[in-house]
Amino acid sequence: MTTSSFETIGKPPIDQFEVKPNLNPDDVSGFDWQQLYSELDWLPGGGLNKAHEAIDRHANGPRRDKIAMIWEGKNGEREDYTFGQMKRLSDKFAGALQNLGVETGDRLFLFLDRIPELYIAFFGILKAGAIAGPLFSAFGPDPVRDRLEDSGAKLLVTQPDLRRKVSGILGQLPALEHTIIINKNNREQTALEAGDLDYYEQMDAAPSDFEIVNTSQYDYSIMHYTSGTTGKPKGAVHRHQAAVQQYATGKWALDLHEDDIYWCTADPGWVTGTSYGMMAPWTNGVTQLIYEGGFRASAWYEQIQKHKVTVWYTAPTAIRMLMKAGDDVPKRYDLSSLRFSASVGEPLNPEAVVWGEGAIGMPFHDNWWQTETGAIMCANYAAMPIKPGSMGRPIPGVELGIVDDDFNPAPVGEDGNLVVRPNWPSMFHAYWQNPTMYNSKFRGGWYVTGDRARVDEDGYFWFQGRADDVINTAGHLVGPFEVESALIEHPDVAEAGVIGKPDPIAMEIVKAFVALNDGVEESTALRNDIMRFVREKLSTAVAPREIDFIPSLPKTRSGKIMRRLLKARELGLPEGDTSTLEDG
Numbered sequence: 001m002t003t004s005s006f007e008t009i010g011k012p013p014i015d016q017f018e019v020k021p022n023l024n025p026d027d028v029s030g031f032d033w034q035q036l037y038s039e040l041d042w043l044p045g046g047g048l049n050k051a052h053e054a055i056d057r058h059a060n061g062p063r064r065d066k067i068a069m070i071w072e073g074k075n076g077e078r079e080d081y082t083f084g085q086m087k088r089l090s091d092k093f094a095g096a097l098q099n100l101g102v103e104t105g106d107r108l109f110l111f112l113d114r115i116p117e118l119y120i121a122f123f124g125i126l127k128a129g130a131i132a133g134p135l136f137s138a139f140g141p142d143p144v145r146d147r148l149e150d151s152g153a154k155l156l157v158t159q160p161d162l163r164r165k166v167s168g169i170l171g172q173l174p175a176l177e178h179t180i181i182i183n184k185n186n187r188e189q190t191a192l193e194a195g196d197l198d199y200y201e202q203m204d205a206a207p208s209d210f211e212i213v214n215t216s217q218y219d220y221s222i223m224h225y226t227s228g229t230t231g232k233p234k235g236a237v238h239r240h241q242a243a244v245q246q247y248a249t250g251k252w253a254l255d256l257h258e259d260d261i262y263w264c265t266a267d268p269g270w271v272t273g274t275s276y277g278m279m280a281p282w283t284n285g286v287t288q289l290i291y292e293g294g295f296r297a298s299a300w301y302e303q304i305q306k307h308k309v310t311v312w313y314t315a316p317t318a319i320r321m322l323m324k325a326g327d328d329v330p331k332r333y334d335l336s337s338l339r340f341s342a343s344v345g346e347p348l349n350p351e352a353v354v355w356g357e358g359a360i361g362m363p364f365h366d367n368w369w370q371t372e373t374g375a376i377m378c379a380n381y382a383a384m385p386i387k388p389g390s391m392g393r394p395i396p397g398v399e400l401g402i403v404d405d406d407f408n409p410a411p412v413g414e415d416g417n418l419v420v421r422p423n424w425p426s427m428f429h430a431y432w433q434n435p436t437m438y439n440s441k442f443r444g445g446w447y448v449t450g451d452r453a454r455v456d457e458d459g460y461f462w463f464q465g466r467a468d469d470v471i472n473t474a475g476h477l478v479g480p481f482e483v484e485s486a487l488i489e490h491p492d493v494a495e496a497g498v499i500g501k502p503d504p505i506a507m508e509i510v511k512a513f514v515a516l517n518d519g520v521e522e523s524t525a526l527r528n529d530i531m532r533f534v535r536e537k538l539s540t541a542v543a544p545r546e547i548d549f550i551p552s553l554p555k556t557r558s559g560k561i562m563r564r565l566l567k568a569r570e571l572g573l574p575e576g577d578t579s580t581l582e583d584g
């Protein structure tokens with residue numbers, strides 16, 4: 001992406017806002033994280049726990065009866081939970097976990113649709129001092145097995161249909177001691193398989209009060225697996241301390257205020273769904289909508305109208321799908337409750353920012369961060385003029401840089417590696433049991449994000465692309481290696497190379513190049529079979545949308561697939577340096 005062809009979208013002076021923005025970006029002098037830490041509540045024992053900051057501190061105070069969660073189910077069901085109820089239920093679940101012998105630091109995974117119990121169980125896990133690992137419910141058995149195996153997960157909380165989907169791999173996990181099944185509203189007739197535990201029975205048997213384990217701010221709380229160029233996804237681990245930045249950026253970048261109704265469309269299987277679908281709104285004591293249903297333009301606008309959403313945090317692919325659905329659709333709904341909208345996960349095209357002004361009455365505010373950063377790092381704030389196509393300016397207390405490959409600062413306006421000065425509060429603290437990979441991300445005094453960007457003379461950052469082969473499809477990072485590994489497990493596939501192919505809606509789609517075993521005939525049926533095979537193993541989100549058969553893959557002399565070359569050929573671009581190509 002290059003400089004926006006649009007003018008900067010101006011904003012009225014800060015004091016003319018109906019709701020005064022929380023951050024004046026021109027007045028951040030003397031910023032000090034310590035002051036933010038003192039706004040947290042802390043545990044009576046002196047520790048810090050995300051569940052206390054998000055739920056209990058409000059349940060113990062004047063927000064006790066305030067609605068924390070408005071839940072709308074996929075069949076139109078509605079349930080509301082106050083902070084007080086969230087506390088009681090998450091206390092119970094923490095007690096149930098203790099009854100099962102869960103200890104501090106255990107890894108417990110959640111494989112659930114967006115039902116209220118997902119949120120209750122998540123905070124119960126944190127209260128018990130364990131580490132929560134939410135999984136995307138569209139995952140197939142392989143990604144679930146990889147994550148439970150790598151983390152040595154002790155317990156899985158899931159629901160009957162998802163349990164069936166992965167039943168083949170559960171026996172392959174020696175560390176897994178318990179599977180708890182939540183059969184929400186008796187949606188399934190037969191819920192439990194041999195050895196499974198029933199969520200409601202466990203809750204009934206648990207004590208009513210639970211004293212949160214006195215975790216320190218440095219203790220691990222959440223892990224999210226994220227893809228890199230090589231190997232399987234790695235578990236990025238976050239600490240309880242991240243709460244402070246999630247709280248602060250909820251105020252600054254999403255402009256949350258006491259009376260807001262907030263809607264984050266991300267699933268908790270991805271980091272946005274926990275940092276901003278749980279922590280940011282609830283540490284700020286804000287009511288949020290959880291919508292279990294999937295994407296449909298009219299259903300989404302209806303959610304805003306029905307629940308009077310005021311602050312909306314979504315993603316570029318969804319915005320582009322809304323644009324595609326047509327401008328007459330939003331006109332059928334009353335969206336006047338909205339006062340702030342933001343986007344993350346992929347580059348947001350300038351056209352989409354501006355489209356927001358006409359269609360929903362305001363531009364989208366793009367912001368940037370990633371799994372490893374744990375919270376927003378760079379944003380177009382409410383009170384700041386938006387530059388469409390830009391990710392905005394760094395949040396107070398965070399230093400971003402653009403450097404060349406030798407870590408020299410790149411001149412203003414020139415592309416370079418996007419880097420962050422380490423030790424921001426929500427910085428990830430490990431890739432689970434992979435210190436070599438973790439350490440490799442810190443070089444030249446910086447954390448290296450893997451993105452390329454540039455900064456302009458006003459200090460706005462502009463995303464330029466990934467520095468590696470990682471694919472961003474609909475906001476989900478996909479490691480080509482993971483998809484290639486699944487492809488070559490198909491009995492007819494000899495080798496495979498995977499790239500991201502530009503796409504007007506999803507930004508990139510996963511495209512595979514496949515060489516078949518000797519004697520196997522190419523056919524449409526085989527192509528479909530390979531696609532189905534990978535979809536079932538991984539998930540629809542990750543499986544290739546296009547497969548081309550080729551006789552053999554271009555490889556370096558050391559045998560590495562040259563994805564760069566596959567991509568250049570696909571896009572009709574110059575092939576660049578091919579001197580390391582296998583056949584000279």
Ligand code: AMP
Pocket residue numbers: 226271272343344345346347348366367368369370371372391449450451463466472475476477
């Ligand atoms: P994840 O770790 O899955 O959240 O993905 C993080 C990656 O998504 C970043 O490193 C970027 O490559 C991309 N990304 C996130 N937000 C933006 C944004 N606002 N503009 C461009 N790319 C983004």
